[in-house]
Amino acid sequence: MRNSEAPTHGGMEIEATRPSAGNGSTITLPGLSPLSETLWREKANTAEIIGDVSARLTWKDLTVMVTLSNGETQNVLEGLTGYAEPGTFTALMGPSGSGKSTLLDALSSRLAANAFLSGTILLNGRKAKLSFGTAAYVTQDDNLIGTLTVRETISYSARLRLPDNMPWADKRALVESTIVAMGLQDCADTVIGNWHLRGISGGEKRRVSIALEILMRPRLLFLDEPTSGLDSASAFFVTQTLRALARDGRTVIASIHQPSSEVFELFDQLYLLSSGKTVYFGQASEAYEFFAQAGFPCPALRNPSDHFLRCINSDFDKVKATLKGSMKLRFEGSDDPLDRITTAEAIRTLIDFYRTSQHSYAARQKVDEISKVKGTVLEAGGSEASFLMQSYTLTKRSFINMSRDFGYYWLRLVIYIVVTVCIGTIYLNVGTGYNSILVLIFDT
Numbered sequence: 001m002r003n004s005e006a007p008t009h010g011g012m013e014i015e016a017t018r019p020s021a022g023n024g025s026t027i028t029l030p031g032l033s034p035l036s037e038t039l040w041r042e043k044a045n046t047a048e049i050i051g052d053v054s055a056r057l058t059w060k061d062l063t064v065m066v067t068l069s070n071g072e073t074q075n076v077l078e079g080l081t082g083y084a085e086p087g088t089f090t091a092l093m094g095p096s097g098s099g100k101s102t103l104l105d106a107l108s109s110r111l112a113a114n115a116f117l118s119g120t121i122l123l124n125g126r127k128a129k130l131s132f133g134t135a136a137y138v139t140q141d142d143n144l145i146g147t148l149t150v151r152e153t154i155s156y157s158a159r160l161r162l163p164d165n166m167p168w169a170d171k172r173a174l175v176e177s178t179i180v181a182m183g184l185q186d187c188a189d190t191v192i193g194n195w196h197l198r199g200i201s202g203g204e205k206r207r208v209s210i211a212l213e214i215l216m217r218p219r220l221l222f223l224d225e226p227t228s229g230l231d232s233a234s235a236f237f238v239t240q241t242l243r244a245l246a247r248d249g250r251t252v253i254a255s256i257h258q259p260s261s262e263v264f265e266l267f268d269q270l271y272l273l274s275s276g277k278t279v280y281f282g283q284a285s286e287a288y289e290f291f292a293q294a295g296f297p298c299p300a301l302r303n304p305s306d307h308f309l310r311c312i313n314s315d316f317d318k319v320k321a322t323l324k325g326s327m328k329l330r331f332e333g334s335d336d337p338l339d340r341i342t343t344a345e346a347i348r349t350l351i352d353f354y355r356t357s358q359h360s361y362a363a364r365q366k367v368d369e370i371s372k373v374k375g376t377v378l379e380a381g382g383s384e385a386s387f388l389m390q391s392y393t394l395t396k397r398s399f400i401n402m403s404r405d406f407g408y409y410w411l412r413l414v415i416y417i418v419v420t421v422c423i424g425t426i427y428l429n430v431g432t433g434y435n436s437i438l439v440l441i442f443d444t
């Protein structure tokens with residue numbers, strides 16, 4: 001990317017336009033912090049910047065079909081259209097089985113082998129498969145080494161992924177800035193923890209997982225239910241951190257399950273799904289008015305996310321049928337429209353209302369507008385560390401892990417010693433003569 005040509009890396013078309021900079025002045029990257037800008041300059045291997053490298057993701061008429069074990073096919077997602085821009089935090093919400101994780105996997109190019117995708121997904125106006133370094137994906141499970149501290153975990157990741165020619169002082173500064181950005185200063189020297197080591201809390205573990213992914217300063221960040229299993233305070237802090245990352249110029253997309261009202265207020269955009277279809281897409285703050293216009297206003301003292309999911313979760317029909325026998329009078333006198341119709345009817349009403357609403361029209365118009373802008377796509381070539389550096393780092397990390405993990409190393413050593421002693425005592429004082437050896441052989 002040192003000139004204005006359009007090379008191809010891994011099937012991705014890159015059209016790098018170099019803006020003019022008089023007298024060798026520094027060109028800034030729109031939407032990125034100085035630290036992110038410095039790292040992307042290192043990736044480009046040039047003193048000048050090649051334009052806006054922020055990520056604008058669009059998807060139009062997206063449909064995902066899976067093949068079942070009996071050979072039949074089933075639509076998991078159907079005709080979805082939306083977009084995500086830099087500086088915004090987009091939340092994917094819906095009941096279990098609505099297609100949140102499938103949509104996240106489709107956008108991040110992580111679909112299973114038995115899933116087939118149709119429709120258009122564009123990154124900066126181009127069809128491109130997202131690569132390591134360009135986009136990061138934080139899974140729901142925290143896969144961390146429990147014997148390492150938070151700082152060690154992030155430092156080893158930096159050694160494994162950043163280039164060898166980058167001074168260690170710069171790497172350490174990047175590690176420390178990542179720790180500060182994720183609010184992990186107080187637990188930086190505390191071990192992660194495992195079954196016998198008391199370590200950091202669940203919310204801090206989730207932030208460490210996110211820190212490992214943002215270490216390379218990706219422009220696009222996907223997260224699969226980052227608040228699941230956390231208490232309300234930890235979930236709020238994690239979501240607040242993700243919003244701060246979005247304000248740093250990144251495009252953040254996360255599937256969220258049952259957020260609190262405080263967490264919901266942090267969302268910029270909301271994508272509601274039910275049975276793989278779009279119920280609502282637009283500003284999170286405008287969802288109240290949308291549901292009210294559709295005939296399902298949110299009560300004053302109800303959590304908005306609870307109300308939205310109540311309207312599109314068909315499992316509530318079973319709960320309502322069970323409770324009607326014991327609370328018949330209460331249901332008969334209720335003014336809630338959801339008590340007069342089934343959830344399936346409410347879902348159909350909301351889906352049809354969205355299709356003809358201004359929100360749907362504005363989303364399609366915005367998708368077409370973003371798709372026409374052919375922005376710069378920086379291709380990341382995976383880990384920048386050499387093979388020798390990776391081998392040395394992994395070996396060192398493995399020895400440290402074994403030396404600190406009582407259950408993995410020291411307990412095994414004790415067991416081997418005990419087994420050795422037990423077997424050795426069988427031959428204790430048996431004698432060295434020919435008859436003694438024959439007796440031992442025939443007795444066994």
